[in-house]
Amino acid sequence: MTPSTIEATEREARGSDFARLSRRVAEAGLLDRRPGYYTLRLGLVAVLLAGGWAAFLALGDSWAQLLVAVYLAVVITQVALVAHDLAHRQVFRSRRLSQAAGWLAGNLLVGMSYGWWMDKHTRHHANPNHEEHDPDVSPEVLIWSRRQAEASRGLPRFLGRWQAFLFFPLLTLEGWNLHVASFRALRRPHLKHRWVEAALLVAHVAAYLGVVFAVLPLGKGLLFVAVHQAIFGVYLGCTFAPNHKGMPTLTAEDRLDFLRRQVLTSRDVRGGLVVDIALGGLNYQIEHHLFPSMPTPNLRLAQPLVRAYCAELGVAYHETGLVDSYAQALRHMHAVGAPIRARGSSTGSGSAGESQDAA
Incomplete structure (x- = not known):
């Protein structure tokens, strides 16, 4: 058997790892719908939202x-989290019903x-x-890897020096x-149902500012x-950060199967019911x-199955507390900004040296 054949066989074997896990999860009934839960959750969020505006x-x-x-x-923010579940069709099986509810919640x-x-x-x-492919780590404002830092220009370079403190x-x-x-x-011409989305967005702005x-x-x-808007932005960002x-970033050189690509780039956060609800x-x-x-x-019920399965495969499964998750993210952001700080220091040293020589 040639080295290339061995490599192909290993890839095929690794590619089936997710299929085996998926069968275990499906047999446990964890992919089944939970209409009672979502009826209660959507009802509570609706009551809380109506109560807030009534108080206003x-x-x-x-x-x-x-x-x-x-x-x-x-x-x-809780409404936005509901919209997230709708987008993944966790609530309704029907694509049309999920989309209509998503327009209502989101737009x-x-x-x-x-x-x-x-x-x-x-795409994320x-x-x-x-x-190259995840829009959530695009270096448009902040940078997420040393390679992005080394190539940074403009605003990302300016913010990247101390982005952990600015996050x-x-x-x-x-x-x-x-x-x-x-x-x-x-x-964007490829955005479907643009006029529906536009009408609902305009209605949101008009109703919100009008009230x-x-x-x-x-x-x-x-x-x-x-x-x-400030508290909304902070809370929403804190649910995704x-x-x-702070987890590994991937490039075209990284060849990972589906299971490893998802597990190695993600982290779970401990904290019990309060954290479950908050996030x-x-x-x-x-x-x-x-x-x-x-x-x-x-998801909470699936965690022991997934964690044990990753241990069987020798795949690192990362879990931490809420505060530590933010600390890890901030340490990573500060570390990847090091090339920008070093470049700034060397530029400053060079300028000082040139001034001394001129003097």
Whole structure:
């Protein structure tokens, strides 16, 4: 048997690893729908959202509205997490029903283009933490690897020096970025149902700003919007940051099968029921990436199976606490910015040396 044949045989054997795990998970009934759970979850989120806006209308012109802004930011993030589950068809089997509910949750309630985000998120799932293919590690603002740091220019290079310290402050702008990117996506010809999405996005903006400024004077209204969007951005960013940031990034040279590509680039976050609710089940990121359509409450049940199976294969399974997950991500972000800091230092030293020589 030639070396190339041996390599092909090994790839084929490794490629079947996920199939064996999938059979175990399916036999345990963990891919079955959970209509009772989603009925309760969607009902609770709807009640909390309606209650928040009812409190806003009842309070009227008051500084206490800033507390309502924080509350509504938390609830809207939970709506966005519901939209995430809808996009993965965890809630409904029907594609059309999932899409209609996604438009309602994403476009109308959150102000986020469901079609744009679904396309972006699908590409992320196909190639998590891949520098060329995952839009979530694109170096448009921040950098995620040393190779990106060495090639950085403009804003990423400017921010990259101290991006670990700027990460959470920048998240206050993530909500605005989501809204702006959604409207920009409407210009893309390949976005399906553009007019439906556009109408719902415009309706969201009109209703949101209309209600806020009908109740609050201009100054308080602008402050309400600023606080609401800042907290929304931070909370939303905090639900996604622990999942992959600080985990290995991949390039075209990395040849991994599906199971290893998903497991090695993801981390799970411990914390019990509170963390499960706060992160919308995304703390079981490894299981979610392996089985995207698995209902959220089943991810916790699948974790022991997946962890044990990875141990059988000798595949590293990464799990940590919530605070440590952020610490790992921030340490990674600071480490990958080292080439930019070193380049800045050498440039500064060179300039000082040149000045001394000139003197």
